[in-house]
Amino acid sequence: MSRDAILSRAVDFASVEGLEGLTIGRLAGDLEMSKSGLFGHFGSKEELQLATVDAACAIFGREVIEPAAQAAPGRERLGALCDGFVGYLEREVFPGGCFLAAAAAEFDGRPGPVRDKVRGAMIGWLAELERHAEIAGADDPAQLAFELNALGQGANHAYQLYGDREAFTRARSAVMRRLP
């Protein structure tokens, strides 16, 4: 069983059960291997959590950031990033919704390397929004990035909690109205 195959399951598991609910024993059972066999790939639960966050970030890059890079920098790219984010929620790339949002909510009150990595990834996403908001000539790029991200996270939240698919339409329409 390769490390990548383990992490592929770990990412899906953690998006539903949380990074703390991702226990070595259950993950090993699910992959039909021994606990110590799985453990040997990572060396500690924290290293498994960190590797899982990295794997999730790679998927986010492939599913959201890279496709949007087709669009011209500035307003067009900003729209593509937001639309791509909503699409990634809509397609259920992770069964538990946005992995980073779930990990952020779980670890924001627990100092340590996992929180730091999640925070770094979320800051990177906001910086990408802000960069294109600035190119697009927004009055206050950080403000616009905050609002656009909040709308996307709001759709994730509504869909995960109520199964309300209309939230995707709401987020898209609000983003459209708010773009410079």
Add this chain to the structure above:
Amino acid sequence: MSRDAILSRAVDFASVEGLEGLTIGRLAGDLEMSKSGLFGHFGSKEELQLATVDAACAIFGREVIEPAAQAAPGRERLGALCDGFVGYLEREVFPGGCFLAAAAAEFDGRPGPVRDKVRGAMIGWLAELERHAEIAGADDPAQLAFELNALGQGANHAYQLYGDREAFTRARSAVMRRLP
């Protein structure tokens, strides 16, 4: 040790560690009582979680809904609800930020009575926003309620993850601009 005194600690504990991280043993140790003494008040961990959610909802009502009831129904009340929500985040009524947001993120993928209660509370909050959006004459009250809630949740998220107090100002300014 009264049930209310136990729940007061449980609410703070769970807002940081999560409703699953709220273990009977740690809570009992923190309150300097025996596990079984605490357990007797609730009968199961799930009942403790449900009672903790109820206690948090009561605080939310007292801190956000009730003060806003001073404002006239419609646009004024809608502004007071949003402002009150941001103020409640700013005052750190719960040490881990918005209790319901944290509980929703934790339980949205786990069917059961805890998720149902959290969902019911969140739907009640959104319905309150929507009701006053309608009275205020919004074109699409549900859309407005979605956006206003997303902005508040975005401030909670940013403050909890980055400690960014400017997020409160950002949320308030976006809400102001969006009110009908």
Add this chain to the structure above:
DNA sequence: CCTACCGATCGGTAGG
């Protein structure tokens, strides 16, 4: 990669 094990902690119970 495995079996077999460690001490700690989990939710919960018996009995008072």
Add this chain to the structure above:
DNA sequence: CCTACCGATCGGTAGG
């Protein structure tokens, strides 16, 4: 409200 305990599961280790 307590002490004392239950089986299950946790992260992690020894040894191969």
